[in-house]
Amino acid sequence: MITHVAAAGEGRGRVLLWQSSSAPTSASAIEAAMILARAYQSEVESLYVEDSQLFDLAGFPFARAFASEASGWQDIAQADLEREIRFAGAAFQRQVLGAAQHATVPCQTRVVRDDPLRAIAVACAENGPWNVVAHAEPFGAEAERRLEEVFANVPDMTGVVVAGREGRRIQGPVVAVIEQLERLSSMQKAAERLADITGGSVKLMLVGDRPNELARIEGEARLLLSAFGDEVALETVLTVSDHVAPLAEALRRQRCGFVVAQYGGAVIAGSDALRGLTSALDCPLLLVR
Numbered sequence: 001m002i003t004h005v006a007a008a009g010e011g012r013g014r015v016l017l018w019q020s021s022s023a024p025t026s027a028s029a030i031e032a033a034m035i036l037a038r039a040y041q042s043e044v045e046s047l048y049v050e051d052s053q054l055f056d057l058a059g060f061p062f063a064r065a066f067a068s069e070a071s072g073w074q075d076i077a078q079a080d081l082e083r084e085i086r087f088a089g090a091a092f093q094r095q096v097l098g099a100a101q102h103a104t105v106p107c108q109t110r111v112v113r114d115d116p117l118r119a120i121a122v123a124c125a126e127n128g129p130w131n132v133v134a135h136a137e138p139f140g141a142e143a144e145r146r147l148e149e150v151f152a153n154v155p156d157m158t159g160v161v162v163a164g165r166e167g168r169r170i171q172g173p174v175v176a177v178i179e180q181l182e183r184l185s186s187m188q189k190a191a192e193r194l195a196d197i198t199g200g201s202v203k204l205m206l207v208g209d210r211p212n213e214l215a216r217i218e219g220e221a222r223l224l225l226s227a228f229g230d231e232v233a234l235e236t237v238l239t240v241s242d243h244v245a246p247l248a249e250a251l252r253r254q255r256c257g258f259v260v261a262q263y264g265g266a267v268i269a270g271s272d273a274l275r276g277l278t279s280a281l282d283c284p285l286l287l288v289r
Contacts, residue, residue, distance in 0.1 A: 003158060003159060003186050003187065003189070003190035003260065003286070003288045004040070004130050004158055005036065005037070005039075005040040005042045005130055005131070005132045005158070006040075006042060006130035006131070007040060007041045007042055008041060008042055008043040008106050009043075010130075011127065012127070012128065012129065012130050013042070013124075013127060013128050013129060013130030013131040013132075013156075013157075013158075014037070014042050014043045014044060014045050014127060014131060015033050015036050015037045015040075015042055015043070015044045015045070015131075015132050015134055015161075016044075016045050016047055016120065016123055016124060016131050016132070016133045016134065016157075017029075017030065017033045017044050017045065017046045017047065017096060017134045017136055018047045018049065018116070018119075018120055018123075018133055018134065018135060018136060019046075019047070019048050019049070019092050019136040019137065020049050020051050020116045020137065021048070021049065021050045021051050021085045021088060021089065022051050023136075023137040024137060024138060025092055025095065025136050025137065025138075026136060026137060026138040026139075026163045027095075028138075028163040028170075028284060029134055029135060029136045029137070029138070029161065029162065029163040029284065030095065030096055030099050030134075030136055031099060031170060031284075032134060032161050032163055032170075032258070032284035032286075033134035033136075033161060034099050034100060034102075034103035034105050035103075035170065035194060035197050035198060035258070035284075036132060036134065036161060036194070036286065037103070037105045037106075038103060038104075038105055038197045039193040039194050039196065039197050040193060042105075043105065043106035043107065043108070044096070044100055044105055044106070044107045044108075044134075045107070045108045045109070045110060045123070045127075046092070046093055046096040046097070046107060046108070046109045046110065047110050047112070047119065047120070047123055048089040048092055048093060048109070048110070048111045048112075049111075049112055049113075049114060049116045049119045049120075050085050050089065050111065050112065050113040050114075051115070051116055052113050052114055052115055089111055092136070093109045093111075096109065096136075097109065110123070116146065117146070117149050117150065117153060117154075120133060120150060120154055121153060121154045121156075124154050124155075124156035124157050125156050128156030128157070129155070129156040129157070129158075130158060131156055131157040131158070132157060132158055132159045132160065132161060132286070133150060133154065133157050133159075133160045133161070134160070134161040135147070135160060135161065135162050138163065138164065139162045139163060139164045139274075139278045144274060144275060147160060147162065147263075147274070147287075151263055151264065151289070158288060158289060159263075159286055159287055159288035159289065160263070160286075160287050161284055161285070161286050161287075162278065162284070162285050162287065163278075163283075163284045163285070164278035164279060164281055164282070164285075169255070169256070169257055169282045169283040170198055170257050170258070170283065170284070171198065171199070171200065171257050172198075172200050172254070172255045172256050172257030172258075172283065173195075173200045173201045173202065173203045173233075173254055173255075173256055173257060174191040174192075174194045174195040174198060174200050174201070174202055174203070174256070174257060174258045174259075174260070175191070175203045175204075175205050175251060175254055175256045175258075175259050175260070176188055176190065176191040176202070176203070176204050176205065176259075176260045176261075177205050177207055177247065177251075177259065177260065177261035177262070177267070177268075178204060178205065178206050178207070178221075178262075179206075179207055179208065179262055179265045179266055179267060180262075180265075181217050181220055181221060181224075183262065184204070184221055184224065185224075187204075187260055187262075187288075188202065188204060188230075188232065190260050190286070190288070191203075191204075191258075191260050194258050194260070194286075195258075198257050198258060200257045200258070201233065202232055202233070203232070203233040203234075203235065203254065204221070204232055204233065204234045204235070205234075205235050205236075205237055205247075205250060205251070206218055206221060206234065206235070206236045206237070207236070207237045207238075207239055207247055207267050208236075208238065208239065208266075209238065209239045209240060209266065211238060214236055214238060215236075218234070218236050221234060222234065235250065237250045239266075239267055244267060244268065244274075244276045244277050245276060247267060247277065248276055248277050248279075248280035248281070249280070251277070251280065251281060252280050252281070256281065256283045257283050258283055258284055258285075258286065259281060259283060259284070259285045259286070260285075260286045260288065261277075261285065261286070261287055261288070262287070262288055262289075263287035263288065263289065264289070268287070274287075
């Protein structure tokens with residue numbers, strides 16, 4: 001699938017910035033969503049999901065919440081839960097609207113009470129198929145599970161933006177990680193769009209686990225780039241099966257401002273590989289199908 005987000009007013013998608021009521025917020029992920037929207041002249045919809053499972057849990061008589069070391073475990077009052085989640089949602093929406101105003105990006109807000117995955121799928125289906133989902137939570141164990149579910153169950157999107165817990169950098173080269181030669185053009189264009197906003201250079205990183213095949217792809221890639229007069233830095237990274245460590249180290253050395261990569265390919269095949277990559281990066285990551 002090509003890397004794309006629908007332009008504002010097109011009515012076929014946008015950057016869907018999603019936050020669940022049970023999760024913390026990443027300022028880097030919000031900034032990355034704004035950069036992506038500017039790159040594609042798109043708009044942002046801030047979707048705050050009041051996780052219905054929390055309210056279901058609070059309804060059980062045995063449910064308890066740990067308040068503090070002094071107070072210990074306490075009963076969960078529905079009214080208190082409602083108030084806390086409402087305040088958290090309002091704070092999140094204010095943060096997003098402030099970032100959108102600063103970035104001059106059109107922004108809409110929405111609050112729903114639902115299962116988070118179902119809420120994302122419905123929102124993308126309503127205004128698709130050219131959506132990108134930006135996860136406003138710092139990337140961790142729970143976010144890994146959600147990410148797999150989003151790619152498996154939300155067809156009306158082209159990619160997901162995540163930021164690791166150390167993700168603070170925006171300035172630096174935009175690196176497109178390419179496994180297949182046929183993806184070179186679309187990945188390069190996505191990186192160029194992002195670089196136009198961040199002011200960084202564009203670099204292409206070819207990855208593979210077979211030296212001869214990687215050398216062949218590199219040769220063909222250089223021919224394609226030269227034929228179109230593109231002077232883009234090109235690097236190859238030899239991986240071992242689906243181990244992401246060589247790629248993570250190569251990206252770390254680049255001090256990237258943004259990374260574009262394929263999710264579900266040979267290298268970033270699932271949550272284990274992605275965990276190793278996000279822990280090494282201090283910049284946002286756009287994962288495309």
